[in-house]
Amino acid sequence: MSLRSRVEPTDPVDAVTADNPYGYYARLVAERPLYFDHRHGLWVVSSAPLVEECLESRDFGVRPASEPLPPALAGSLAGDVFLRLIRMTDGSRHRQCRPVVTGAMSALTVSTIETAAAKVIEDLAQHIVDEPLTRRLDRFVAEFPLGVTARLAGVSRDALPDVTRHIAAFVAALRPGSTMGEVERGMIAAGNLVEQFDRPPAPDIAPLRLPHTPTVDHATAVANTIGLLVQTYEATAGLIGNALVQLQRDDASGVPAPEIDERFLREVARFDAPVQNTRRYALRDCLLGGASLRWGDAVLVVLAAANRDPAVNPNPHDFDPDRRAARLFTWGHGSHQCPGQQLSLAIARIGLAALRATITDHATLPTHIGYRPLGNARIPVFSDSSA
Numbered sequence: 001m002s003l004r005s006r007v008e009p010t011d012p013v014d015a016v017t018a019d020n021p022y023g024y025y026a027r028l029v030a031e032r033p034l035y036f037d038h039r040h041g042l043w044v045v046s047s048a049p050l051v052e053e054c055l056e057s058r059d060f061g062v063r064p065a066s067e068p069l070p071p072a073l074a075g076s077l078a079g080d081v082f083l084r085l086i087r088m089t090d091g092s093r094h095r096q097c098r099p100v101v102t103g104a105m106s107a108l109t110v111s112t113i114e115t116a117a118a119k120v121i122e123d124l125a126q127h128i129v130d131e132p133l134t135r136r137l138d139r140f141v142a143e144f145p146l147g148v149t150a151r152l153a154g155v156s157r158d159a160l161p162d163v164t165r166h167i168a169a170f171v172a173a174l175r176p177g178s179t180m181g182e183v184e185r186g187m188i189a190a191g192n193l194v195e196q197f198d199r200p201p202a203p204d205i206a207p208l209r210l211p212h213t214p215t216v217d218h219a220t221a222v223a224n225t226i227g228l229l230v231q232t233y234e235a236t237a238g239l240i241g242n243a244l245v246q247l248q249r250d251d252a253s254g255v256p257a258p259e260i261d262e263r264f265l266r267e268v269a270r271f272d273a274p275v276q277n278t279r280r281y282a283l284r285d286c287l288l289g290g291a292s293l294r295w296g297d298a299v300l301v302v303l304a305a306a307n308r309d310p311a312v313n314p315n316p317h318d319f320d321p322d323r324r325a326a327r328l329f330t331w332g333h334g335s336h337q338c339p340g341q342q343l344s345l346a347i348a349r350i351g352l353a354a355l356r357a358t359i360t361d362h363a364t365l366p367t368h369i370g371y372r373p374l375g376n377a378r379i380p381v382f383s384d385s386s387a
């Protein structure tokens, strides 16, 4: 089965999984950087200045004011976790808890990340050794980044496979349009995750097990520790996967294998963003780019298009790890900007080096067959059996 969609996308949600959405995004930026999409019932903003304006504005929040929680999660432990996540809240909860998250992130050292990663690589290599190459790639891309963050959050080697399944189920329940079955499985998973992170961590060093503080209670610290795993899961898989696609592309066109360093990975993140869009909701009647929006209006913020706006990145359609002062929206902007940027770059760098050493060299990388059918993360798929 091929998941490849070579057809030019016609809307910004389909674009996420299109083979090449970048011509379409370039036209959005040039011709209608802000418009109302009737099919999806939301505004779409794509140029760099308007994306900045939206993400900096206090007129917009990360959830609709009338619906802080997706209704399907109401009254459940999964809903309680959701309402405590900094990613999903604005205002005092966000302001109080975000420093706990950024503090934990800035205390991480490269050697701590490398130690956690080495253990995950060792275990994962054993589990996937007998699988076909394409399947090994898909499993590594999906499981390695989450494994590293989970280990840093104190998950033991033995508990990791279960935690990986629970995060996958919880994330599936949170996606817009999730089925009843997915929501039910996500609720069970949330219960298991809370139980896991309520307990003291297994390894002595667990820098990403968030502490409670005078202003952040235990339940909020637990929820946001789970949140770190949720945020790592698809986004960092997308970064590693899209880097593999770029390496394969380079190899096919005879470009010598590049150094897989931070410059290369940041250019992958700009050129082929693993998180293509995010959403905001108008908290009051307000203006955006001169247009009048009403209370509750939804905005799709197309980060991947803004990365290729020539107003901020000259020759945006050239892949150039040496570009100077690149402007990236991949990790967001403004008060919710990703605190995991450096960690994700380190995980991707270590993971790609391990892949080269243990699974396959650049020259033998297979082509991807498409993208996972997701609404905002762009994650390539290499094997039919992972589709």
Ligand code: HEM
Pocket: 062, 086, 087, 088, 098, 101, 149, 227, 228, 229, 231, 232, 235, 236, 239, 274, 275, 278, 279, 329, 330, 331, 332, 333, 335, 336, 337, 338, 339, 340, 341, 343, 344, 345
């Ligand atoms: C390549 C990998 C990653 C990408 C592209 C990415 C991207 C993003 C983006 C775009 C946002 C902002 C969403 C918005 O404003 O609507 C965000 C928020 C966040 N990310 Fe990441 N992320 C990545 C990896 C990680 C990792 C590894 C962690 C932690 C272990 C992490 C933790 C978070 C958290 C906690 C937030 C919420 C911050 C807040 O709301 O204040 N991310 N991420």
